[in-house]
Amino acid sequence: MGRKRLQEPADGRPTVHTVAARAGVSIASASRVLNGVGGSPETIRKVRAAAAEVGYVPNAIARSLQSQRTGLVALAVEDIGNPVYVEMMRAIEAVVASSGRQLVVHATGGRIDNEMTLLRRLANRYVDGMIISPIRVTDDHLGALVGSPVPVVVVGQLGADAPVDNVRTDSRHGVALAVDHLLAIGRRRIGFVNGPLDTVPGAARDAGFRAALARHGIELDEDLVEVGDFQYAAGRAAAVRLLARAAPDALVCANDLIAVGALHALLATGRRVPQDVALIGMDDTELAQMMFPQLSSVSLGSAERGRRAAELLLQRIADPALPPRREQVQPSLAVRASSAATPPSPRPSADPFEPTPAHPYREGVTS
Amino acid sequence: MGRKRLQEPADGRPTVHTVAARAGVSIASASRVLNGVGGSPETIRKVRAAAAEVGYVPNAIARSLQSQRTGLVALAVEDIGNPVYVEMMRAIEAVVASSGRQLVVHATGGRIDNEMTLLRRLANRYVDGMIISPIRVTDDHLGALVGSPVPVVVVGQLGADAPVDNVRTDSRHGVALAVDHLLAIGRRRIGFVNGPLDTVPGAARDAGFRAALARHGIELDEDLVEVGDFQYAAGRAAAVRLLARAAPDALVCANDLIAVGALHALLATGRRVPQDVALIGMDDTELAQMMFPQLSSVSLGSAERGRRAAELLLQRIADPALPPRREQVQPSLAVRASSAATPPSPRPSADPFEPTPAHPYREGVTS
DNA sequence: AGACTCCCCGGAAACGTTTACAGCGATCGG
DNA sequence: CCGATCGCTGTAAACGTTTCCGGGGAGTCT
Known part of the structure; x- marks a missing residue:
């Protein structure tokens, strides 16, 4: 008994043990060098060389287990085909990617049971946080949202006093x-x-x-x-x-x-x-x-809402103690x-060159 | 030295140790019961009760580390807004979900460097496999595809003899x-x-x-x-x-x-x-x-191609030794x-009941 | 009754990484 | 010249799970 640990997994894939053995240092030193923290010039050289030789790539799962974060963020919307969610997704993806994370998308079909399943699955921590845009909301639902073990941001209207990060529009x-x-x-x-x-x-x-x-x-x-x-x-x-x-x-x-x-x-x-x-x-x-x-x-403001929701989420992931916040995006x-301001004309409005300055412009927010 | 292991993580979140301690059994027994394999009726009862009391949910990351699979499948396409990819994504998601896995989507913007980055990241095994639909292909690219450490299926045309699972159309x-x-x-x-x-x-x-x-x-x-x-x-x-x-x-x-x-x-x-x-x-x-x-x-056949690609991928994940396969979907x-077979009619047909009335105004299209 | 099988259980290893801790040699200040 | 400091290193624990393995008890067959 007592043999330390396989240096080479049967798999053949190099681990930090492989690299350490090859470089003639401990796994601690190897890990430190690979993470760019500490190490003497000589050690750094040896470890880098060994890692390159065996083609070492760190295992994301093991790292996640240790660091307690997955680098993933989930987005749950009714229908990923609806262009409004596509735009929201693009905005979210941009923010999320800039933080070095990746996006997991879920289509809920607008069904509450699907959303509840997703919220429950959050408990097993397969993502660091979630943005969800529910189109139907029940009390159970709301309970699951506020009681979520990982940060959740809701895009859309919600019960007024729900203590959940929330970005809505009017x-x-x-x-x-x-x-x-x-x-x-x-x-x-x-x-x-x-x-x-x-x-x-x-x-x-x-x-x-x-x-x-x-x-x-x-x-x-x-x-x-x-x-x-x-x-x-x-x-x-x-x-x-x-x-x-x-x-x-x-x-x-x-x-x-x-x-x-x-x-x-x-x-x-x-x-x-x-x-x-x-x-x-x-x-x-x-x-x-x-x-x-x-x-x-x-x-x-779907893109804007997405962007803000992603930012709220990242901030909450960074500091879970933050008080719940609510943001609002004004419609326009x-x-x-x-x-276009064409008066309703009688049917055979002959003139094909009727001038209709149809260039889009934005009307203000004021009612 | 000596002390076994924290039963209750500082975090407060219950682990299998918590459940086992509460049920008065070993973590091995607890794990077996929770996975539905083995256990006497009495043990099952105790463990189930303990798990329910503390609200235990297994940690997906730890499970992944042990089982060497993440339950995630990646899809990389040029633009998640293009409806053709939306349809493909829907089809893939359906197959993938039916195997109990989830989909991670990436937008590559059609840029090869982005795709290469993704392929390299595969090595850290954050997903079990990947479906990629590259619109530009280089040799490097191809090398990364065939040398990928996790299963990859390509949707789209590829060099004829590339030993990669591939579903294409004509x-x-x-x-x-x-x-x-x-x-x-x-x-x-x-x-x-x-x-x-x-x-x-x-x-x-x-x-x-x-x-x-x-x-x-x-x-x-x-x-x-x-x-x-x-x-x-x-x-x-x-x-x-x-x-x-x-x-x-x-x-x-x-x-x-x-x-x-x-x-x-x-x-x-x-x-x-x-x-x-x-x-x-x-x-x-x-x-x-x-x-x-x-x-x-x-x-x-974008949906069909997506469906088939997902199936190829799942099969390869199940048996990595499979020979590379290629499938083709016929266009229609x-x-x-x-x-419609309307003969090109002379322009001025002023018939007011013409089924496709021409719009009498111009839009901001520079000519 | 003894041997054998079957089932259940607990201890411990394993997955691959990060990191707290302690040891150690060298440098530096007094 | 000695003690403190500093930088580097290795050992080992930890993250939370699954699973191999050996022990033991109950039952069965001869």
Whole structure:
């Protein structure tokens, strides 16, 4: 018994023991040199040479076990295909990468059980922290968030007093920006295509739409409101239903994907955008600018929210004792061709050279 | 000297030692029960109870160190925003998740140095395997791939004899499908908007386009070929350049993003699609169907390629001694409105009920 | 009854790294 | 010339888990 330890694992892969043996020093010295801390010139030379000869690469897992951190950060969103999350992911990835960490992404499908599973799995510490953007929130959920063993930052609305790092936006105000703008360009029958009302953003946007109309003293025709899902196909179907029973002169959509679906529905039924129906999306993703006509869209600062969430998370990882913080990003409206100030003209508006200065500009935050 | 080991880490988080002590058994027994292997009914009861009481959750890192696997699989693509990679990612995620693993995504930006860094980092075994879709390939690169210490599967074209698991498609043939179809519906001046020629897909598609025309005995007018980047903005700019100097009656695009850009350019300059110019994209992503008119697109089976790549990878992880395999996915053409067999009609058809009304205004596309 | 099998258990090693600690020689200051 | 300091080194512990191995008890077969 008692033989110290295999110097060469059966695997053949070099470990710090291999390097140390080859350099004729102890593993402690080898490790120190490899980490650039301490060591005499001679030792440094020998260890470096030995490491290079055997092609030594430190094992990330063993290092993690020792250092109690994995260098990974998780991001959980509903759908990694939604461009709004893509933009958020890009922003987060940039911050996270600059701290030398890597990103693990999870698609939750918006299902609470999936999110709960993820939160529970956090306990086994496979990541150093997590950014999650839940679209539905329950009490269990909230409990799991505040009781999480590793830092969690929430992107999105949350119960007001939840002691969790949180970066949110004011999507009610965002909807108001859209409504105000449409009224300002003379639209009166404004429709609304929303996502599910049992989601946090869906509920907030519905409330925002109603409040905005009420503020202007306009009575809402329920026929002008339709609900689908936060996806293209569902948005298009919802728009088709709405158009079948009502004749809006403008549509606000809770999402750019829905807006693209609505655009398709409008064009496919021979309506002109914006002459017959003005259209405004939400999230201001790349998609909005790819459409023809380019879509006006309410920016909810997804990239900015992602960036800030990542920074909050990194700070909390560095100092878990920090008090919970909350940050807010203001929405703004990007006006583009789909809601250009073209007066609703009679159908055969002959002039093909009608001037419509459709260059996008941003309207201020002030309502 | 002497004292065994802290039962309760200063941290306060329960370990298997905590559970074992509380249950009055050894850590070996505790571990066995927790893994569901062995243990008498009484032991099982005690350990389960103790684990529940202290809220024990096994530490994933320690487990990884012992088992020599992390349960993570990496995916490296050029741009996580490109819908083709989103679809691929979804397919991969499904397979990977069904094996109980998780996905780590990396955006390489198509830069070889980034990819090399990733490949080198593989050596520290932070993941069990990697799927990579390089758009540029060098010899160094190839060396790093074949010499990788952990399983790697490549999605995309590769040097013919590289001993690396690889799933590819025949994009030359894909381009041919598009060209054949356009010729069949009577188009003669077929343009091509490609991505960079120094990329593998760019080169293959260029060759495919030229070969397809040659096969039909058509001489290529170089004015009808334009190169940009595999992105929306670059595609749009490239299409604008092309349209400024030539008058195609059809456009093939190397990518759906490019095709969307081209569509925008066409519509913004008052051209009708497909009446004036038929349009075909490539990759057949969701985006193609979101457009109005819906875009024909050559499917290169991105989801299928992702699925197969994931399966190859899992099999190789299970048995690293497997010989390298290569799989091929056949392209197919999805014909939609943008290349419907509408004969090129004379311009002025002022029919107000024409199904695709031209938009009477121009957008900020510099001509 | 004795030998054999089977099952369960606990001690201890192992995964590969970092790091606290102590020893030791050399340098330096007094 | 001696003691303190400093820089370097090696031993060993620690991170938290799984698993090999040997011991022992209960049961079974001959």
